[in-house]
Amino acid sequence: MRKKVGSLDIYKYLPKINCKKCGEKTCMAFGSQLIERKVELKDCPHLKRESLKSLEEILAPAVREVVFGELPVSIGGEEVLYRHELTYFNQTAIAIDIHDEMGKEELSKRIKFVNNFSHERIGETLTLQAIAIRNRSGDAAKFEKCVEETAKRTKKALILCSWNFEALNKALEIIGHKKPLIYAATKDTWKEVGGLAVKYNCPVAVFADNDISELKSVVNALQRMGIDDIVVDPGSRLGPCTLQLFVMLRRSAMDEDKVLNRPILGVPAAVYLQGGNGLKEAMAASLMMAKYADLIILHNIEIWALLPILTLRQNLYTDPRRPVRVEAGIKEFGSPDENSPVLLTTNFALTYYTVASDIESAKVDCYLIVLDTDGIGVEAAVAGRQLSASRVKKAIDETGIGKKVRHKKMAIPGLAARISGELEQLCGWKILIGPNDSSDIGKFIEGRWKA
Amino acid sequence: MTDISRLIEALKQAEQIEMEGIKVVADELELTVSPLSVLPAVKKVAPEYSVQTFEKPLVKYRGEVSPVRLGNTKAEGGTRNHSITVGGDKTMPFESENPSKPAVAFDVFDMKIPLPSPVRMHFEEVLEDPAEWAKLCVDKYGADMVTIHLISTDPGIKDTTAREAAKTVEDVLQAVKVPMIIGGSGNPDKDPEVLKKAAEAAQGERCLINSVSMNLDYKKIGSACLDNGHAVLSWTQLDINNQKTLNKHLFSIGLKKEDIIMDPTTAPLGYGLEFSFSTMERIRLAALKGDDDLQMPIASGTTNAWGAREAWMKAPEWGDWEKRGPLWEAVTAMSLWLAGCNLFMMICPTSIELFKSMVDVLSSDKKEITDDMNWIGL
Numbered sequence: 016m017r018k019k020v021g022s023l024d025i026y027k028y029l030p031k032i033n034c035k036k037c038g039e040k041t042c043m044a045f046g047s048q049l050i051e052r053k054v055e056l057k058d059c060p061h062l063k064r065e066s067l068k069s070l071e072e073i074l075a076p077a078v079r080e081v082v083f084g085e086l087p088v089s090i091g092g093e094e095v096l097y098r099h100e101l102t103y104f105n106q107t108a109i110a111i112d113i114h115d116e117m118g119k120e121e122l123s124k125r126i127k128f129v130n131n132f133s134h135e136r137i138g139e140t141l142t143l144q145a146i147a148i149r150n151r152s153g154d155a156a157k158f159e160k161c162v163e164e165t166a167k168r169t170k171k172a173l174i175l176c177s178w179n180f181e182a183l184n185k186a187l188e189i190i191g192h193k194k195p196l197i198y199a200a201t202k203d204t205w206k207e208v209g210g211l212a213v214k215y216n217c218p219v220a221v222f223a224d225n226d227i228s229e230l231k232s233v234v235n236a237l238q239r240m241g242i243d244d245i246v247v248d249p250g251s252r253l254g255p256c257t258l259q260l261f262v263m264l265r266r267s268a269m270d271e272d273k274v275l276n277r278p279i280l281g282v283p284a285a286v287y288l289q290g291g292n293g294l295k296e297a298m299a300a301s302l303m304m305a306k307y308a309d310l311i312i313l314h315n316i317e318i319w320a321l322l323p324i325l326t327l328r329q330n331l332y333t334d335p336r337r338p339v340r341v342e343a344g345i346k347e348f349g350s351p352d353e354n355s356p357v358l359l360t361t362n363f364a365l366t367y368y369t370v371a372s373d374i375e376s377a378k379v380d381c382y383l384i385v386l387d388t389d390g391i392g393v394e395a396a397v398a399g400r401q402l403s404a405s406r407v408k409k410a411i412d413e414t415g416i417g418k419k420v421r422h423k424k425m426a427i428p429g430l431a432a433r434i435s436g437e438l439e440q441l442c443g444w445k446i447l448i449g450p451n452d453s454s455d456i457g458k459f460i461e462g463r464w465k466a
Numbered sequence: 467m468t469d470i471s472r473l474i475e476a477l478k479q480a481e482q483i484e485m486e487g488i489k490v491v492a493d494e495l496e497l498t499v500s501p502l503s504v505l506p507a508v509k510k511v512a513p514e515y516s517v518q519t520f521e522k523p524l525v526k527y528r529g530e531v532s533p534v535r536l537g538n539t540k541a542e543g544g545t546r547n548h549s550i551t552v553g554g555d556k557t558m559p560f561e562s563e564n565p566s567k568p569a570v571a572f573d574v575f576d577m578k579i580p581l582p583s584p585v586r587m588h589f590e591e592v593l594e595d596p597a598e599w600a601k602l603c604v605d606k607y608g609a610d611m612v613t614i615h616l617i618s619t620d621p622g623i624k625d626t627t628a629r630e631a632a633k634t635v636e637d638v639l640q641a642v643k644v645p646m647i648i649g650g651s652g653n654p655d656k657d658p659e660v661l662k663k664a665a666e667a668a669q670g671e672r673c674l675i676n677s678v679s680m681n682l683d684y685k686k687i688g689s690a691c692l693d694n695g696h697a698v699l700s701w702t703q704l705d706i707n708n709q710k711t712l713n714k715h716l717f718s719i720g721l722k723k724e725d726i727i728m729d730p731t732t733a734p735l736g737y738g739l740e741f742s743f744s745t746m747e748r749i750r751l752a753a754l755k756g757d758d759d760l761q762m763p764i765a766s767g768t769t770n771a772w773g774a775r776e777a778w779m780k781a782p783e784w785g786d787w788e789k790r791g792p793l794w795e796a797v798t799a800m801s802l803w804l805a806g807c808n809l810f811m812m813i814c815p816t817s818i819e820l821f822k823s824m825v826d827v828l829s830s831d832k833k834e835i836t837d838d839m840n841w842i843g844l
Contacts, residue, residue: 097751099744114842136736149842176842206513224839231518240513250839258560258828266523266561274518285841294793298824301797305743305804306560319785322776323797326736331801333740365738391703392738394773395731398652399703400681430773433622452775 020073022047028070030061049074051336052094052104078268078309080105081244081278083218084172085193088144090246090309091278096269102334107303108310109324110145110174112284115152115161122161126168128316134325137368141325143171147198147284147312148186150177159185166190174198174220174312180207191215196246196310198222198280205233209240218244220280225250227260227275234274246310247275251282251299258306265307281308293320300324304331340390341367345414349380356381356464357416357425358449358456359407361388361396370453377457382419386410393430404437411442426464428453524562527754531555531761531808532723533566534697536611537645538672543695546671547643550611552727552808553763558750559804567829568803570822571611571647572603573769573813576626576634577618582778584791585814596634597641604642607815613647613676614638619660620651628660632667639668647674647699647811654682665690676811677701677729680712688719699765701729704741706748710759723762727809732766734774735798742766743805750806765809771798772813792816800824 025046032042037058039045048054049070056062056070080092088108095101111129113122126146134141148165150158158177166173166189173195175186183197192215199222200208212219219242223230227249234245249260261279268276281303287296293315300311304327313324343362348371360370362385374381387410388401396402407427411417423444427435429451439446450459533554538544554565578593588607592599596614603609616631618624635648648664650657661675665687675691677699678684691698700716702708709730716726730745746764753761772778777794780787795817799810803825812818 097744097747098740099748151843153843178840178842202515205515209513228518228520231520232515235518236513236515251841252839259562262558262560263522266525267520270523272523275520282841285839285844288841288844294789294796294820295824297793298796298800298820301800302804302824302828305801317785317789318783319787319790320793322784322790323735323793326776327739327797327801330736330738330740331743335740335744339741363738365733369737392733394770395703399679400654433620436622452779454775454779 020050022050024073025049025070028062028066028073029059032061034061036060051101076104077271078265078276078278079243079245081196081218081246083174083194083196083244084145086170086172087194088172093265093268093307093309096265098331099335102336103332105309106332107308107328108144108172109328110147110172110310110312111143111316112147112149112176112312112314113161113165114149115154115157117161122164123168125316126165129171130169132321134322136326136329137365137372139329141329145172145174145196145310147174147176150175150179150182153179153182155179155182155185158182159189162186163189166193172196178204180204180211183208183211187211187215187217191217194218196220199248200233200237202229202233205236209237209242212237212242212244213240218246220246220248221277222248222250225252225257225260227263231274234277238274245277246280247277248280248282251285251303257281258302261303261307278309279307281311284312284314287314293317296320297324301327304328337364339364340387341385343385343387343410345416345419346371346383346385347381348374348383349378351380351382351419353419353421355420356460357384357420357422358382359384359386359410359425359427359431360453361386361391361393361402361428363388363390363392363396366392370456373453373456377460379457379460381460382416384410384414384416384425393428397431397433402431402434404434404441407434407438408442411444424464426459522562525557527557529754529756529758529761531750531753531763534724534727534763536569536647536672536674536697538670538695542672544671545639545643546645548610548645549672550645552765555750555754555763555806555808558747558754559806566808568799568808568810568825569611570609570799570810570812570818571613572600572607572609572815572818573613573615573811574599574603574638575615575617576631577624579617581813582772582791583780584788584816585772587788588815597637600638600642603815604644607818609642609644609818611645611647612638612642613649613811615649615651616660616664617649617651619656620653621656622653623651628656628663631660632663635664635667639671645673646671647676648696649676654679658683658686661687662690665694665696668696669694672696674699674727678712678716680708684712684715685719688716688721691725692720697725697727699727699729700762701731703731704733704745706730706745706752706760709749710757713759713762717759726762727765728760728762729765729767732768732770732798732802734771734777735794735801736774736776739798739801743801746802746805746807763808764806765811766799766802766807768795768799768802768810769813771795771817788816792820796820796824 029042076092078091078093089105129143132143176198198220221233283296283300286299297320340362388396426447426449432448435446531553533551535551537546537549576596600612618626674697678687679701733742777791792814799821
């Protein structure tokens with residue numbers, strides 16, 4: 016396994032003058048932040064060139080980072096096999112495919128879709144990163160035209176997909192300066208396609224079907240041409256082999272293989288196009304993302320399929336170092352007064368942020384009691400007794416909510432309904448059973464609370 | 467700018483210096499070249515393809531997960547038609563072969579409960595009859611395991627007695643001949659008695675009793691499992707240390723690794739799934755690295771996925787609900803499988819079929835599923 020970098024390994028190359036210009040108190044602190052990738056080398060104004068070089072080498076991520084596209088997309092740059100060991104860094108980039116035999120209308124619909132797609136989810140805007148243009152016709156002129164048309168209509172990163180060197184060549188003459196990802200160099204075409212990557216200074220994807228030795232040989236040949244920005248595609252069969260290849264590739268990178276330490280490309284679209292459907296494609300996308308794909312190409316653009324895929328990506332790339340709990344106590348929303356509603360939730364960060372964003376979007380003035388449930392969500396906390404009548408009573412007493420409002424009425428989460436009777440007896444407040452899902456808080460306040 | 471200052475400027479930027487036929491005219495010239503920055507001139511390598519060998523970077527693990535068998539057939543003194551073995555893992559998922567496929571159990575409840583329409587549509591006729599519900603799962607949807615949840619026993623719901631609940635268990639055991647999981651209501655005061663009676667009613671069938679936790683009388687339930695030949699589900703909440711502690715308690719009352727499955731809690735996709743994902747990965751890694759207290763199969767209450775609003779809400783702006791809902795549950799299952807989970811308690815037939823079909827394809831021995839890798843031309 017790859018040796019873990021310690022802050023002393025870093026410290027010896029730092030200026031050791033604690034000038035604080037980087038924003039950290041000491042060089043030592045700067046060093047440990049470097050390891051966590053929370054600061055960058057360029058934040059230190061005093062680094063000598065030799066030290067910089069050594070540090071760059073020491074701090075180089077296990078998986079090389081590759082950047083492509085006019086609106087640049089970074090993929091790879093990962094440090095660990097399992098997210099709990101540190102965190103995953105660059106979210107899997109998602110590309111949607113189009114091809115050079117597609118009707119004008121469909122083409123323009125799909126490009127627009129990628130350009131405009133955005134979905135708000137718990138404080139984050141989820142988007143699509145790229146368009147993969149397939150040379151379905153095999154014809155160079157048709158491909159060139161399609162690439163030209165597409166590039167006019169989008170700034171999203173492009174992936175040029177063709178087995179035909181001539182087609183890639185023609186397309187690059189037009190959009191080479193936009194740094195598209197070239198797909199693909201193979202055992203047979205590496206010299207010519209590699210030549211294009213050098214000429215246009217674009218990253219290139221290597222494809223070898225279900226054969227890592229072949230993949231490694233092609234990558235090695237490209238490296239010898241001086242190409243560093245390489246992405247690997249071991250073939251996306253929906254079979255037992257694909258996933259194992261992904262795992263072996265990523266493990267090789269962690270074992271300091273300096274050839275295979277590349278971002279991985281997966282093509283769930285292949286699953287769809289080979290007689291699959293949107294459900295199967297979404298499942299393939301999910302499993303590839305959970306096991307190391309840094310870039311995936313999708314065919315289906317139905318929102319019911321994209322939502323779970325984007326949500327899984329959001330989950331997997333959430334930084335595990337972020338705290339699970341928020342502070343317990345009273346939170347005020349809007350400008351509540353003595354007649355405002357009192358609501359209750361848990362101090363599990365995810366529950367809290369979901370409820371808070373729902374209250375905000377419903378524009379309700381209210382008090383929210385954040386109960387210390389040891390960072391556990393509502394349903395599980397009810398089952399585990401972290402959300403119990405006695406704990407809620409304690410929170411009512413300790414927060415002094417009784418002094419802030421003139422009524423004695425509180426709404427608890429619908430999923431905590433079963434404690435309502437005991438709670439009413441214990442604290443003497445009127446307990447309303449709120450909605451099961453906090454998206455209904457607005458409706459609940461307008462209706463049941465006011466009734 | 468003089469030539470010299472330009473040279474100095476250029477030197478600052480250069481990584482390598484190659485000087486050829488230059489003449490320096492100066493009174494005094496001082497060039498400081500640090501030895502570190504002197505590199506041998508890199509020769510341009512001619513493009514060349516050489517065959518590289520690749521050896522799979524396989525990890526040799528010290529420990530392994532014990533297999534847990536559920537369901538006793540006639541030969542084993544029960545009445546089930548087949549038994550199912552979960553666990554036995556020797557590596558992390560997809561590093562090399564693991565002995566067992568993930569198992570899926572269909573949820574059945576002992577009373578009519580509110581269900582989102584993409585789930586309810588499959589069970590409309592049987593929601594009030596658990597035996598019929600279980601039968602439908604097996605006959606129509608090919609269930610090879612079912613869970614009967616005795617939720618009506620909760621004092622806050624119907625307060626069904628333990629005796630009546632045991633009768634329900636008998637009915638379901640009679641109606642279907644697949645291995646069974648028996649679940650309580652989650653009420654820590656009532657569950658021990660309910661699950662004890664249920665364990666007695668199902669004596670000899672080797673069910674999985676769902677579940678024991680730190681905040682109820684786990685001794686009573688654990689002993690009932692021992693006495694009646696069942697396995698037990700050890701449930702904790704996303705906390706590995708608690709999981710270890712609870713397992714140790716279970717060991718101390720005489721249960722073996724082969725009798726225990728762990729449920730470290732499943733948070734739905736979009737609502738904390740990453741916590742479950744990483745907890746399961748950590749548990750499995752610890753087991754493979756030799757932690758005796760965690761070398762048991764992992765289970766997931768995957769049905770929790772329906773708690774996500776993207777699953778249970780019709781919300782037309784989020785696309786076809788009848789696809790989105792089931793996909794939500796199936797993606798939750800799929801990702802937890804990749805984190806090491808072995809047993810999935812699920813509810814929607816569409817989700818289960820999708821998950822199972824993916825598992826079949828991914829764990830089949832056929833090397834060539836599709837032979838056309840020319841996806842560009844499709």
